[in-house]
Amino acid sequence: QGVVEDSTKAIELDSEEKEYIPYNNRGLALFYLGDRVNALKDLDRCQKINPQFSAAYYNQGLIFEDLKAYDRAISSYNQAIQYKDNDYDAWNKRGDALLESGEYAEAVLSYDRALIGLPHDPITWSKKGSALHYLGEYEKSIYSYDRVLKYNPDYIWAWYHKAQIYGSQKNLLLAVENLRQAINFNSEYKETAKTDKDFDLIREDPKFKELVQS
Secondary structure, three states: OHHHHHHHHHHHHOOOOOOOHHHHHHHHHHHHOOOHHHHHHHHHHHHHHOOOOHHHHHHHHHHHHHOOOHHHHHHHHHHHHHHOOOOHHHHHHHHHHHHHOOOHHHHHHHHHHHHHHOOOOHHHHHHHHHHHHHOOOHHHHHHHHHHHHHHOOOOHHHHHHHHHHHHHOOOHHHHHHHHHHHHHHOOOHHHHHHHOHHHOOOOOOHHHHHHHHO
16 A cells, blocks of 8 residues: 555656656556556556556556456566566466466467576476476476476475376376375375376276375
């Protein structure tokens, strides 16, 4: 709320309407306060004053993504990147919107750009792994999940996703090994695995049964 008040004062004092940053700051603050409509109005005003201010397009993308308007979010992130090519957060969020839109190949490319600036970020590696998983690029997906676990060995989803891939390949030993790691962190994965179709090919094996029923 304080940011909104300070930005409003700055806007009121700007008689020549040349200050664009207060509109950006107020727009972002309004978004966090739940006022998406006025947030978008402020960011639009910011862009009109300075059409090359990349942060305004990035923040606009956040709002559209929150609204699940993924096509508009992607467009906003594209504009942010156009004016700031090394905005790795924008590349990352663009990847998220593409992933949600089912554009998995393009999402992978976007995450690759993000990882240039965020090479040790396990979340970005995990999202890239998910996109590759959807594409059926299983070896590359496993490599991404291995990178996740290199930077955060407690990242449960990476263990579980690796187990899913190995299960779908009927690789019993590696599926059970990775699933056990996930279960060690959270026993609820036993129940999840019982109905997960990725384990259909190994579901009747005694080793799998013992793991999920113990």
